[in-house]
Amino acid sequence: MRTVCVVGSKLFLVLATIVSPALAERVDPIWPTPNTAYFDGKPFTEFIQPTASGEPESGMFGCIRSGGRQFHEGLDLKPVSRDRAGEPKDPVFVVLPGVVRHISRIAGESNYGRYIVVEHTGVSPSVLTLYAHLSAIAPGLKIGDNVERGQTIGTMGRSSTGYAIPRDRAHLHFEMAVWLSRDFQSWYNWKKFGSRNDHGVWNGMNITGFDPLDFYNSLRSRAVDDFAQYFARMKPAVRVRIATKVIPDFIERYPALRQRDFPPPEQFAGWEVLFNDMALPFSWTPLTVTDLMGFKPNEVRAEPVDPAAKLPRCKSLVFKRRGRYEIGNDLEPTLQLLFGLRKAL
Ligand SMILES: [Zn+2]
Known part of the structure; x- marks a missing residue:
């Protein structure tokens, strides 16, 4: 009888894993050193x-x-x-x-x-x-x-x-x-x-x-259970739209950051990527030909998500010149790396 129970509970675990990813465990990192101060609630x-x-x-x-x-x-x-x-x-x-x-x-x-x-x-x-x-x-x-x-x-x-x-x-x-x-x-x-x-x-x-x-x-604080939820709650600082059919290896490696399915291949025309204020590309939306009407091939447009919000002092993501937003020194290499662009942006 005992054996049957064990087998039964194992089967349940297997089924639960397949059926409901919501039952996945909370991620539970330890501290990287023997110092217990953080988990003791010390300053x-x-x-x-x-x-x-x-x-x-x-x-x-x-x-x-x-x-x-x-x-x-x-x-x-x-x-x-x-x-x-x-x-x-x-x-x-x-x-x-x-x-x-x-x-x-x-x-x-x-x-x-x-x-x-x-x-x-x-x-x-x-x-x-x-x-x-x-x-x-x-x-x-x-x-x-x-x-x-x-x-x-x-x-x-x-x-x-x-x-x-x-x-x-x-x-x-x-x-x-x-x-x-x-x-x-x-x-x-x-x-x-x-x-x-x-x-x-x-x-x-x-x-x-x-x-x-x-x-x-x-x-x-139980605000999140895992990395996916943490990334989903990141605050967008800059929105980038780019007209390219390139599918970066970044988004293939981190599919959880893609916000919706790809449109049919003939409709897929580029990306909207949201960066947090430290230039981390945490939200990816594939765009269609219609979404990118007026874009030239490989054209990149970047703008602050909230023009009134203060951008960080130590990162140049976008800046305004002659009334237009341009790509700053800390966003440019990230975009070049993500999309394989080998040109100044
Ligand atoms: Zn350091």
Whole structure:
């Protein structure tokens, strides 16, 4: 009888999974370090590491540095334990199950220092988490490994290039993000940066972050259950319409962000994409020939969703010139990457 019950409940689980995605579990990320302050409900100053400025918010996500003019694309999390030499000992944990996509072992090859990128293929959209400035990578960890929620992947540190992070400011730089294009290398070559790309598609320029703390807060307050709901609630800052039949690999990888079905092929003519104020393309609507009446092939039009709203000080998304909106420096590369455009916009 007992056996029958177990089989029965298993069958129910299988059926429930197939029939009702609404029964899917809430996403439940752990904290990426042993610091319990966040889940203990303590103030952010208990876990955020400020910059040398000492301003408490300078380790948060967003336009929080240099009086709001400088962007920080993640959270800087401070250590809770140090060795005799004063170096952090905190292990760094993967926050959700995933697949290791990138390990950059040579500190001098990136501003991130030693860093790891994990893709969470079990959630939708399949977001990335990124762990940077590590002092060490967990022994044996390699690209392609499946990692468990809570698995130790490295040790907190202060590795970097360009500028040395002082010991007392050692921290984990933690990001939650999506990645833009499979074709990143061709864009990188076209831009002629004059330096090698050592990171393939996992170069920071191909990764667009959202605020991890806001995401954790949204889960905690039960405003959302998962990433799809979180993205659906993002606030649009800029609307872009583009006349192209290109279907970016971005929207193939993140189908949850597509707002409606494609029209018949002969009717499909382009896209409306909504970006949040940090240039994350979170809402995609395929458009028809009628929707894009008056557009030339590959024409891109961008405008603020609310012309009266303040755009962020640290991101140039759109600006007005001679009465028309033009595409700013922080939106242009994203559009070039998403749509394979190799021209100034
Ligand atoms: Zn940082």
